[in-house]
Amino acid sequence: MLAGHRLVVVSNRLPAVIRQDEDRWEVAPGSGGLVTALEPVVRANSGVWTGWPGCGGEAPVEALLDQFGERRGYRLIPVPLDGKDVDGFYHGFSNETLWPLFHDLLGHCQFRSSTWQDYQRVNSRFAEVMSRQVGDNDLVWVHDYQLILVGAELRRLGCRNNLGFFLHIPFPSPDLLRRLPWKEPLLRGLLEYNLIGFQTLRDRRNFVNSVNLLDDVQIIARKRYHTLLQYRDRVVRAGNFPISIDVADFERRARAKEVDEAAWFLHENLRGRQLILGIDRLDYTKGLQQRFLAFERALEICPEMRGRSSLLQIVVPSRTLVPEYQRHKELLDREVGRINSRFAESGWVPIHYQYRSLDSVQLLAHYRASEIALITPLRDGMNLVAKEYCACSIDNNGVLILSEFAGAADQMGTDALLVNPYDVDGTAEAICKAFHMPLEERQQRMRRLRQDLRRNDVHRWVGRFLQDLVAAGRVS
Incomplete structure (x- = not known):
């Protein structure tokens, strides 16, 4: 599936849970469909998973994650976040702005420049941590609405790897997205990926119709499962990949x-x-x-x-x-x-x-x-x-x-x-x-x-996305 590539996965949370039991710190496997789907692939090629460990500096995070990684067969790289980061980036812009907007519930949205700045800063921090881990031949797969700008930040740091992004929530219509004061940097952030994955054809069409309003984007081809876009000097592939379960x-x-x-x-x-x-x-x-x-x-x-x-x-x-x-x-x-x-x-x-x-x-x-x-x-x-x-x-x-x-x-x-x-x-x-x-x-x-x-189980979903990510790199 990966043809000699190593897979680097990036998500808001790591696939491990760190918790304190009285005076002892423990680490246990996380749960959820994404962990079930991706862990076997990451383990198979000794890959890397980057994300927030879910706790502050009081826990011996790196030692616990090293132990966990040795047992599971891949590396876990923590991105440290403090309380201000979590409030502004996660509770703020991610869940008070993007979450309701992308779910067509404009009345629940809050548009605050302070949380947008927090979102940018934390996405930049994720990219900085990742940039020290990514090798020349690695495939990078970023997940969900909290981390849309990670690809653009990686490019700014000189990363030329194949970058994939998958949005697990819906993508709004162009008319709804227009309400977002920072829509253009968000769209241009998505266009820095080689492959952008959506759940449904409707979500893919909403994205394509949104970026088509930018002056430097041109639609090259519309196919059944993906659309090819010319953005500056690169070809970007947008596809629909409905996620499933095991x-x-x-x-x-x-x-x-x-x-x-x-x-x-x-x-x-x-x-x-x-x-x-x-x-x-x-x-x-x-x-x-x-x-x-x-x-x-x-x-x-x-x-x-x-x-x-x-x-x-x-x-x-x-x-x-x-x-x-x-x-x-x-x-x-x-x-x-x-x-x-x-x-x-x-x-x-x-x-x-x-x-x-x-x-x-x-x-x-x-x-x-x-x-x-x-x-x-x-x-x-x-x-x-x-x-x-x-x-x-x-x-x-x-x-x-x-x-x-x-x-x-x-x-x-x-x-x-x-x-x-x-x-x-x-x-x-x-x-x-x-x-x-x-x-x-x-x-x-x-x-x-x-x-x-x-x-159409989750293993087919992983296979389709990674196959297209490799192909998207060849096209670009």
Whole structure:
């Protein structure tokens, strides 16, 4: 795949978690789809992973990461950040400006020049740390919206390597991007990469249409999976690469005895009803308030669901110290209380709402036990929960209700029930349809969803991106 190249991965956080247990510091493997996808490739060629270790200078970071790297077979290089960096770069520009803007939620955006300067400074620091590690033949792969300018900073430091960038969240339309006071340096920062990857064709088109407004960018060719752009003296390739999951691993773990027992226990406690599952991080982009209103409406128009279905909504704590997120949680708490007080009967509660994380066994058990998954973000780059749910539906009897504004809808829309999360009545009708769907139709739909997932798993995603990154270097 890499033809003699070493892979250097750059992400906001390292694939390791450093924590203190009483008076001892420990390091453990990180979790998440990106770690699962990239670690085998980085390990296979003794590569490098650069990122913030998630802690300050009080921990013996370098020694812990050296030990971790020796066990895992690759090097981890920390980028130190202090509290001001985290506040301005991460909580500030990344999550108060880029996150809502890229998710089409302009009303949540804050445009502050101070946090833009923090963002530039931290991206420059990432590049400076990396520049000391990158060899002549290395491939560099930078990840996500926090680090858009790293490529430009590397070029400024003289780096001539193949640089790839993948955006895990959506890319906004040109009209929306125009609101950003610093749109041009951000776009020009992206154009310093050889290959820019997006989740969907729509995201790629939004980017191409945005940079096409710059005087020194010309579209050379539009192809099925990528667009070639002439920028100054280089050719830049922009492509769409929908990320996925390790399907075989999810299927294997979903069949484990402890998961089977946990799924049985979960459904036994809620016997005689269909379980509708929602699992989301606490975030205003996830459409949780609209979801609760749609479920309430479904109980109104489909009264036979009362007592025979329950919504299990898991909300994973996120950004708990940010006032806007605290207010959002309070709003959700009130909505759940109101709906439950309206419809609850003896022995039945419509919404089982839990504000917590699930361990691996409980997560897989919830996937397996639920007849319906209700995944309705207002906007999402991909949404891997939809894919995890399908991979774990090993009995092929689940129904996926999916927002048309999730990137996953492009791949899964034929056999999922697509909804507009802003359309409360339409989403309620989809819930009723899923509740009444015959077993044969459920199984046919889920079987096709799972077959497509197996063909397009996370390993294929990695292979496609790296193959194109090597090719993009030849073109340039």
